[in-house]
Amino acid sequence: MVKKAGWQRFLTSLSKNKGLKLLSLVLALALWFAIGGEERIETSLTLGLELVNIPRDLIVTNDIPSQLEVRIQGPRSVVRELANEKLHQRLDLTGYKIGNHVFPLSPGSLNFPRGVVVTRIRPSAITVILDQAIIRQLEVNPVVKGQPAYGYEIKKISVTPEQIDIKGPKSEISQLNSIKTLPIDVGHLSSPVTREVDLDLQNLHLSYVGSKPILAYLEIIPIKKTKVFHKVKIIPAMASGPVKLNPAQVSLTVRGPMAQLAGLAPDDLTAKVELKNLKPGSHRVEVSAALPSGLELVHIHPEKVQVLLQKAKKSS
Missing domain, CATH: 1.10.287 (Helix Hairpins)
Known part of the structure; x- marks a missing residue:
């Protein structure tokens, strides 16, 4: 009924x-x-893979592919429409614990319109390894590449902040005492510079949890060298008459920036003897030197020279 x-x-x-x-x-x-x-066609699609709802106290410690390659078959119009869309597949980790978890990817796990058949999925399974997430303070270790300009060197590198908070899996982060920066290019530098730097987290499942930028200060200074210049001519100053010097040249030992010294010749330097108020005759006079800015006089050889000061000739 x-x-x-x-x-x-x-x-x-x-x-x-x-x-x-x-x-x-x-x-x-x-x-x-x-x-x-409708005519049925077959094509390959790329799906973005996204992990969602990872427990806050856990972290993924293995490399997860960012994309899936899916081979599908279906009506031409539907397949073409799918090929023009940005498709995503999500793996929901709600409630998962520490350990290894395998997510098989079957045709039924993908949501496609009716009439579309999945013929292949690569990879066919996703393994997710979860570990306890911890935050630890690590020292920042700056790394440089290249060489400063000729005649210059790095005197000091300082990083601000010196220590930073890093989040990562306990099994990985507990073995670290410091974290390196990506290489800082110092090529051809000839003066101090401050650079914002990034951390080298390649092959590490770590992240910087701070908000402040990491700054590296590189103190670039001239390399100082000592060089001896021979046969520097002595110039008599304030002489009251004709002068004969013995010797007439000296050697100057000079210290200064390597690049500056490399461009100097003995003719660029000046040695002199002060003869003001000296009476005609033979005198032992100390030699002094006038140097370009940035250079320091280390030694003069000889320190004194013999000066024969003659009487000035009377004009007729």
Whole structure:
């Protein structure tokens, strides 16, 4: 009796709104024939892979592929539409604990429109390794590459902040005492510079949890060398008459920036003897030197020279 009454209700409802029901049926059949009768093609799609709802106290410690390659077969119009979309597949880690977890990827695990068949998924499974996440303070170890300009060197490198908070898996971060920066290029530098630097986290499952930028200050200074310049001419100053010097040249030992010294010749330097207020005759006079800015006099050889000061000739 129940079955008969239900059948009667179905027939009664069908008799109402016959036009609307007929139209729905026609449209459904048309859509079915359109899709079912359309040429079927096969293509490969790339799906972005995303891990969601990772427990806050855990962290992923292995490398997860960022994409899935999926081979599908279906009606041409549907497949082309899918190929133009950005598709994603999510792995929900809600409730998962520390350990290794394998997520098989079967055709049924992917949500595609009706009529589309998945023929291949690569990879066919995703392994996710979860470990306890901890935060630890590590020292920043600056790394440099290249060489400063000729004649210059790095005197000091300082990093601000010196220590930073790093988040990572306990098994990994507990073995570290410091964290390196990506190489800082010092090539051709000839003056102090401050650079914002990034951390070298390659092959590490770590992250910097601070908000302040990491700054490296590189103190670049001239390399100082000592060089001896021979045969520097002595100039007599304030002489009251003709002068003879013995010797007439000295050697100067000079200290200063290597690049500056490399460009100097003996003719660029000056040695002199002060003869003011000296009477004609023979004198032992100390030699002094006038040097370009940035240079320091280390030694003069000889320190004194013999000066023969003659009487000035009277004009007739």
